[in-house]
Amino acid sequence: KSDCEKQKVTCLWFRDLQKSGHEWRKQHPDAVEQELEKGKPDDLATIIFTSGTTGTPKGVMLSHGNILCQLDEVTERIFLNPGERALLVLPVWHAFQRAVEYVIIAQGGTLCYSKPIGSVLLQDLQKLDPYLLPAVPRVWSAVYEGIWRKMRKTGGIAFALFRFFVAEALLWSKIDRKLRRKNTRFSPDYLGFWWPVLVWPWLLLYPIKLLGNLLVFRKIRAMVGKNFRSGIAGGGAFPKNVDAFFWAIGVNIQEGYGLTETSPIISVRPIADPIFGNVGTPLRGMEVRVVDDDGIILGRCKKGTLQIKGDCVMQGYYKRPDLTDKVMTVDGWFDTGDIAILSVNNEIQLRGRKKDTIVLQGGENIEPLPIEAKINESRFISTSVVFGTNEKGIDQKYLVALILPDQDAIETYATENGINFNSYDELAETEAIQKLLEGEVFESISAKNGFKSFERINKIAVITKPFEVGVELSAKQEMMRYRVADIYKEKLAKLYKD
CATH class of the missing domain: 3.30.300.30 (ANL, C-terminal domain)
Incomplete structure (x- = not known):
């Protein structure tokens, strides 16, 4: 059959299915609601196997309550209006992807799917003009490298101007974050001293930044669409230089953090008020602490192993209580295995993986x-x-x-x-x-x-x-x-x- 005939058959099949569904609902008006009421927050919702970056994958058991607890605040930090589109590029079974889908559906947003392939993704960005683009850091790094590669090939005065405006924008953004407390802080920042020192460079560089925006940066932003609100980088470490570049040119990308074992979202920088150099504060209902190798709790601004406690923490590893006991403390804290430091404002800054x-x-x-x-x-x-x-x-x-x-x-x-x-x-x-x-x-x-x-x-x-x-x-x-x-x-x- 031709593609047209196949589409016609498919449409007829969906129409008949929809008709039979309406008839079934008339005969059983409360059946769906009654089935929903049987579900309990502690019931097992899914088993997601980890990627196995250190060996054999482990089955993570997550309950309905584990998954739903994140929607209380993530929708405030990463927001969509009903009908607004988000473009998704991750495997649909992955914990980060599934969480993103729940966040979008909970706000009445529209799910659009693409591939993490440069040429395909760029075309879909233009066609669909999404408001959000959640992706792993490698996707954003590829976009960053692609921009620089294209400008090097252009060469000449265009590349010279690009480098000049990028360097200026990076410097201005660095000063701006310092003056407006947009950097992660681990000690007093003494703004009373820095304002008189930096305010004049901040003001003098601003017109050049505006010119760079007019000549260069707005063209880059057009690549992600006119409605683009923010990207979300999760599922791995987001390179600092890539983060600084997009911040400087006005492309919002918020770094998030989580693990399959925590359903998965632990934290994410809010679109409305991001702070550079961290993955945000823990979501409501989640506690975090940093401990040393002996399990002694460290205060803020000290490096150690990050532990999490809250409704997001998994029920355990499927049929592997021995592995569950290795990552769960007696008092219910989950050991993430990530090395981190908490800022003065309780933001999480990751420093690596303990296993690495x-x-x-x-x-x-x-x-x-x-x-x-x-x-x-x-x-x-x-x-x-x-x-x-x-x-x-x-x-x-x-x-x-x-x-x-x-x-x-x-x-x-x-x-x-x-x-x-x-x-x-x-x-x-x-x-x-x-x-x-x-x-x-x-x-x-x-x-x-x-x-x-x-x-x-x-x-x-x-x-x-x-x-x-x-x-x-x-x-x-x-x-x-x-x-x-x-x-x-x-x-x-x-x-x-x-």
């Missing part, structure tokens, strides 16, 4: 995430993975890194510098590219950028195969370190034997 902590032979504890985030700011580097153990998992004296270059940037660099090559794989192995990437890494992870001597990268190895979902990445595009270590165990072994 690297312990060197000298006893130094290192969080790889901030190091990788800084390395990834280089336009020549797509992804980096930092290790402190060899292929057998034995702690070493120094850090090494696997570097996945940005192919387009590397090939452009080679062309501009007269480096001949027959294939990209061959180019990546040349001494010139090796030195380029080493220089980028060593320059990024240095004392001038706030890194300690034991946090510096001693050696790197270049890899050329892009990370794939189901191989190096989980379904929500989160890197699975143990998979990367296994795939490239020979390169890791060489880094520690040379």
